[in-house]
Amino acid sequence: MNVQLNDFENYTTVYLIGEIDASTSINIQNALQNLLDNGQKNIHINCEKLEYISSAGLGALMSFVEEIENSNGLMVFSDLKPKVLNVFQLLGLDQIMKIVDNHQQAVTFFQN
Amino acid sequence: MRKFFRKYFFQLLPSFTSWVMMFSIQLYHEVYDLNKGKILFHIPDYVYDFFHFLFLIFIYQAGKTIVKKESKPKSLEVIWLIVGLGGTGIIINALSNWVSHIYMANYSSIFWYNLDKHIGIITNTYFFITLVFVYRQLILFRSTKPKQNAWILLDISIVFGFLLLFDKYLSIPQFIIIAYFLASIGIVMYLSIHTEWVAYLNLKEKFLGIFFMSVILIIQLSYLLLVDVKDVMNYDFDFANNLHLNVIYFFTILYTFFCILVLAFNLPTSSLYELRQLERKAISEINQVILKSKFDPNDVYKILIHYGMLCAKADFGWIQISQNEEIKLIQIKNFNENLAYEVHEVINKYWSYQIDKKNFFIGDTNRLSLLKNKSLEMESFFATKVSTQDKEYGELILGWKHKNAFELELHSFLSIISEQAAIAIENKELFKKSISLERYQEQLKIAKDFQEKVLPKISSIEGFDIHAINQEADEIGGDYLEIYQDDEHINIIIADVAGKGTTAAFYMAELKGMLQILFPLKLELLEFIKKLNFAVSQCLSPNLFITINFLRIHKSTFHCQLVRAGHTPVLHFSFSNQKIGEYQPKGIGLGVLRKSISDKNFEIHEFQLQKNDVILLFTDGIIEARSENKQELGIDILKEWLSSFYSLSSTEINYSILEQMMAFTNENKIDDDYTLLTLKVQ
Numbered sequence: 001m002n003v004q005l006n007d008f009e010n011y012t013t014v015y016l017i018g019e020i021d022a023s024t025s026i027n028i029q030n031a032l033q034n035l036l037d038n039g040q041k042n043i044h045i046n047c048e049k050l051e052y053i054s055s056a057g058l059g060a061l062m063s064f065v066e067e068i069e070n071s072n073g074l075m076v077f078s079d080l081k082p083k084v085l086n087v088f089q090l091l092g093l094d095q096i097m098k099i100v101d102n103h104q105q106a107v108t109f110f111q112n
Numbered sequence: 113m114r115k116f117f118r119k120y121f122f123q124l125l126p127s128f129t130s131w132v133m134m135f136s137i138q139l140y141h142e143v144y145d146l147n148k149g150k151i152l153f154h155i156p157d158y159v160y161d162f163f164h165f166l167f168l169i170f171i172y173q174a175g176k177t178i179v180k181k182e183s184k185p186k187s188l189e190v191i192w193l194i195v196g197l198g199g200t201g202i203i204i205n206a207l208s209n210w211v212s213h214i215y216m217a218n219y220s221s222i223f224w225y226n227l228d229k230h231i232g233i234i235t236n237t238y239f240f241i242t243l244v245f246v247y248r249q250l251i252l253f254r255s256t257k258p259k260q261n262a263w264i265l266l267d268i269s270i271v272f273g274f275l276l277l278f279d280k281y282l283s284i285p286q287f288i289i290i291a292y293f294l295a296s297i298g299i300v301m302y303l304s305i306h307t308e309w310v311a312y313l314n315l316k317e318k319f320l321g322i323f324f325m326s327v328i329l330i331i332q333l334s335y336l337l338l339v340d341v342k343d344v345m346n347y348d349f350d351f352a353n354n355l356h357l358n359v360i361y362f363f364t365i366l367y368t369f370f371c372i373l374v375l376a377f378n379l380p381t382s383s384l385y386e387l388r389q390l391e392r393k394a395i396s397e398i399n400q401v402i403l404k405s406k407f408d409p410n411d412v413y414k415i416l417i418h419y420g421m422l423c424a425k426a427d428f429g430w431i432q433i434s435q436n437e438e439i440k441l442i443q444i445k446n447f448n449e450n451l452a453y454e455v456h457e458v459i460n461k462y463w464s465y466q467i468d469k470k471n472f473f474i475g476d477t478n479r480l481s482l483l484k485n486k487s488l489e490m491e492s493f494f495a496t497k498v499s500t501q502d503k504e505y506g507e508l509i510l511g512w513k514h515k516n517a518f519e520l521e522l523h524s525f526l527s528i529i530s531e532q533a534a535i536a537i538e539n540k541e542l543f544k545k546s547i548s549l550e551r552y553q554e555q556l557k558i559a560k561d562f563q564e565k566v567l568p569k570i571s572s573i574e575g576f577d578i579h580a581i582n583q584e585a586d587e588i589g590g591d592y593l594e595i596y597q598d599d600e601h602i603n604i605i606i607a608d609v610a611g612k613g614t615t616a617a618f619y620m621a622e623l624k625g626m627l628q629i630l631f632p633l634k635l636e637l638l639e640f641i642k643k644l645n646f647a648v649s650q651c652l653s654p655n656l657f658i659t660i661n662f663l664r665i666h667k668s669t670f671h672c673q674l675v676r677a678g679h680t681p682v683l684h685f686s687f688s689n690q691k692i693g694e695y696q697p698k699g700i701g702l703g704v705l706r707k708s709i710s711d712k713n714f715e716i717h718e719f720q721l722q723k724n725d726v727i728l729l730f731t732d733g734i735i736e737a738r739s740e741n742k743q744e745l746g747i748d749i750l751k752e753w754l755s756s757f758y759s760l761s762s763t764e765i766n767y768s769i770l771e772q773m774m775a776f777t778n779e780n781k782i783d784d785d786y787t788l789l790t791l792k793v794q
Contacts, residue, residue: 022611029655055610055732059655062704091659091678092700095713 003031011042011074011110017049020057029060036064041073044106048079058091065096074098078106120178127170133163135230142222161277168274168356171241179245191324194239194246198331201235205335208232236335240357243328243364244270251367253309262302269296269359276356293358300363307374314386318375325372332365387423387525394419394529398536407540409433410442413506416498416533417443420508424522428490428511431498432456447511451488459495459509472496472527474518494518498530505534559617573602575667577792579762581770583733584785590616591731591787592623596631600667603631606729606789607660608679615656616785622651623658637662637675638711641699645677649706657703661729670721670793675714677702680732683751685758687724692751695719725793726758726765733786734769740778749776762790 001024002017012035020028035043045061068075076098080088088094100106117124137160144154182193212228252259272292276284313321394415401411413431421429430444430452439460441452462473473495490511498506508530512518572578573595580593590609595602607623609616626647630640641662648658659678665671674682678701684693697715705713721727728750737745753772757765766788 025655055608055657056655059610059657062657062701063654065704066706066708090680090696091657092698092704092713095698095700096705 003027011044012040013044013046015046019052021054022056025056025060032064041071042110043075045077046079050084076106076109078103123174127167130163130167131234138226165274165277171237175241175245194243195324195327198239201239202334205235240360247367250309251303251306262299265299273356273359296359304367304370307371310374310378318379322375325368329368390419390423391525395532398532402536409537412533412536413443420510424510426510427513430509431506433506489513491515492517496526496530498534500534500538505537575794577762577794579766580789581766582787590620591785592620594627602665604663605660607658608731609658610656637673637716641675645702645709648702652703657701659701672719672721674717683728685726685754688722721793723793727791729789731787733784737773737777739776762792765790
């Protein structure tokens, strides 16, 4: 499991790579907390290379959703693999998170 | 001294009485000679010799008991005692000699002369016989059977010697006496070579030993000169008359002489013995630290540095330990801390260069290029690892002000005590770990018992065949099942708290409490789930959530309502059309949205149950079970199994599914909690 960051003008892209389970979910949590602490509220999470996410991983992502919304920020997920998307939908995260098909669509969110 | 005499009064009394008798008879003889004819009664000579014999036997017996009782384990203390006794005897002797010279010309000189002579006899005999038994203690130190037998022979030959007092009356043939002396010499020679006790003395004690033994030799010679030579000068010396003590004289003098020689020759080996002694002391002190209830590894290091420096006569020393991956120097003795760190860096470099993987390192600081220009007082040093076979705890470093100070024989000592220290620390750590593990397991057992109480006992429900399996990955887990019946409905809830183990189990217990409050309120499903979400959000940590399925069955109509909060779908096998419905109505996990939850976040799925229909409620542990090649089971395979097992009873369906699951995972341990509930309409 790996987290890579790519800063752009008004948003940051976070690449989640590999499998996220209880032991690795802390990495995402730290990465996202860091961004928020540095004032970055617009976050694009690219899941192109995310193979698996456990409930602990979902919990880590979930905990930021309301916080970002309340601070008028925006968190967008893109390029979810069907299996991962299914997990998001099962838990009902698709109701509260912006999930788009691809990177380009995510970028347009931030440009508007 | 008074105490001593009081204690042994009855031991000493018979010999002293005999001596008084001897002295009186001798005096009577003298008086009788001077007054021939006036005193008619004559006491024969053999009466005097008889009392002399009794005197010897009694002393011999008393000496044996007293020395045995008084001798302490430390050999030197016994020697100290005998030096005292002998010295006092000599002084008394010299005094009586001086007094008898003063009265020589006087008539009363007969009295003084005889008193002097008998004081000579008593002091001489007491001294030599006590000495025999003191030496017996030394010789029989580390006793062996041949030594003990030889001692018995010496005993016999000494007592036989006493009988020679009567030689003049018995006229024992010369050859027997010669044979007796030769045999005695043999025994004495054999016994005298046993000086093993010397090896157990340290250097200081050996020097003391030589001193004491020399004093004893001088006392012995003085006695012979004072008593026997005095007799010669008085033309009173009769060889046969003194035969009785010759074995004792010969034995004690020879042994004293031997001991002095052996002590002198053993002086150079003392340091090794001292090392062994220090080693024992250090180890026993380390062991005592382990036994303390409050164990501090620093106490062990303190002992290690103390004994390390003491035995190596080191000028400097410290111990390196690594704490949280950081190197720390402790117990720095007589050395600048910053310099110690610098020296240590160099030593650490050496360890990494070392090819032969020794656990010690001897060095001259001036050869170490990095330290060349530093003004170190330290010229040479020694480093050894404080480690057990499994774990390294630190290093012991000793330094000296002069070059080549390290002696190789120190190495074994230092490595032994270093290892002992490491073992002590390791043992204590293992002990602590096992205690806390035990405590932890005890806690888990309590939690498990508790959880078993929390999970409902699935009782039979009229009109339904119902069975559930619940298995936790760890001792306790986060899956939960609840069935609540009221007049109208059967309410079934299956839940999964995110995460595993103790945290999940605690939230599960909280969930049970919330459900027990909500069920009797008979709320509509949406209202129920929103209230539950509110309650859960109050207590759950921000990155956790709970998923549930809430199935409500009308008791008479079998009409069902299902609300899903992020949980896995519900499977429904319809017997009438032989199809499986997978129900996954819209619904968000409890605790995902904590503030702004509304009716819009959920949907209620309604359906009708009929006879022989089967409902499967499960947690993600079932469909996320993985095969050996990491393939997930998935819901489709579960559906297949359901459609082949539907005709069985609920219990059989559950166990068939479980069996298939085990086959799928190749009986790999399923590392998640899983729960499976089958409900069949009868």
